[in-house]
Amino acid sequence: QKEVEQDPGPLSVPEGAIVSLNCTYSNSAFQYFMWYRQYSRKGPELLMYTYSSGNKEDGRFTAQVDKSSKYISLFIRDSQPSDSATYLCAMRPPGNTPLVFGKGTRLSVIA
Amino acid sequence: NAGVTQTPKFQVLKTGQSMTLQCAQDMNHNSMYWYRQDPGMGLRLIYYSASEGTTDKGEVPNGYNVSRLNKREFSLRLESAAPSQTSVYFCASSEGRGNTGELFFGEGSRLTVL
Numbered sequence: 001q002k003e004v005e006q007d008p009g010p011l012s013v014p015e016g017a018i019v020s021l022n023c024t025y026s027n028s029a030f031q032y033f034m035w036y037r038q039y040s041r042k043g044p045e046l047l048m049y050t051y052s053s054g055n056k057e058d059g060r061f062t063a064q065v066d067k068s069s070k071y072i073s074l075f076i077r078d079s080q081p082s083d084s085a086t087y088l089c090a091m092r093p094p095g096n097t098p099l100v101f102g103k104g105t106r107l108s109v110i111a
Numbered sequence: 112n113a114g115v116t117q118t119p120k121f122q123v124l125k126t127g128q129s130m131t132l133q134c135a136q137d138m139n140h141n142s143m144y145w146y147r148q149d150p151g152m153g154l155r156l157i158y159y160s161a162s163e164g165t166t167d168k169g170e171v172p173n174g175y176n177v178s179r180l181n182k183r184e185f186s187l188r189l190e191s192a193a194p195s196q197t198s199v200y201f202c203a204s205s206e207g208r209g210n211t212g213e214l215f216f217g218e219g220s221r222l223t224v225l
Contacts (some may be wrong), residue, residue, distance in 0.1 A: 008151060032212055043115075043156070043201055043216030051211070088154065090214075096161050096170065098144060099214060103153030108170050 003027050006089055015111050019076040023102045024091035026070065030091040030100075033065050034103025035074045038086045038104065047087070048074065079109045113137050117202050117217035124192045124224045132187040132220050134202030142207035143167075143185035144214065145177060147198040156199070160185055192224045215218055 006023045013019055020033075031052055036044035048063040050056045050072075056063045062075040072091070076083055088104040115136045134194055136143065144159040146169075156169030160179040174196060176188045185204075187197055199221050203214040 006153075034211075034213065036214075041219070043203075043218050044214075045216070046213050049211055049213065092212050096142065096212075098156055098159050099212055101154040103151065 003100050004059075004089065004091060004102045007105055008103050010106040010108060010110045012110060013079055015079060015081060015109055017079050017109070019079050019083070019107060021074040021076075021087050021089075021105050021107070023072050023091075024070055025072070025100075027091075027092060027093065027100075028067075028070065029093035031091050031094050032099075033063070033072050034090045034099070035061075035063055036088045036090060036101075038088060040085075044088055081109050081111045084108045115202055115204055115215055115217035117220050119220060120218065121221050122223070124189075124222065126193060128192050128223060129188065129190050130192065131189075132159075132200055132202070132222075132224075134185045134186065134217060135203075136204040136215070137183065138204060138215065139182070140204035140206050140215070141182070142205045143179065144203040144205075145175075145185070146201045146203065147171065147196075148201060148219075149198050157187065157200075165181045187217070189222075192222075194224045196222065197224045198222060 035048040037047045038044040053067045060077045062072045086104040088101040089102040145157040146154045159178040202217045
């Protein structure tokens, strides 16, 4: 079992839909949780960051962490065609250790 | 503001040839990383350098070598390229030293080995 599991999709939704993207993990030491967005032929860019458990909201995006279930989610409200990209979850324990990435979920928002 | 710069952006090699991918960051970051990204495999860490003067193996180091030339530059070398090394390679940097670990990525280098 990989440390971080993420359904690769692809996921296709109509414009305006609510999108839910998820990752599960096995390492209970993970404390830092991130979501990266990667447009086609570009490098990933940080979208959301959460420390430990709880929710974080930024505009149309909400990140949730449930450490008891080892489960993280990214919700996108009122999805737009410009949200079409690959979304990668990433996480790591305390200390200067590298991030562990999920495989990424490819999302298409259809106008 | 350049951020993380990778060269070359595209390269085609024949099996057995060698090459070096260059990476430079201008954010005064301590840590630098090399990843490869393949369809269905996600981002896999090849090597990283937590600080100037140190390097460590990641998940898939075989067939690669790295050099942390100075705080700004981190190169990745393929000594004898194989078709299995056809991939998109990303360099990244982070502040390190107990920071959140946020990575800043370059635009990628697309390598094809024939």
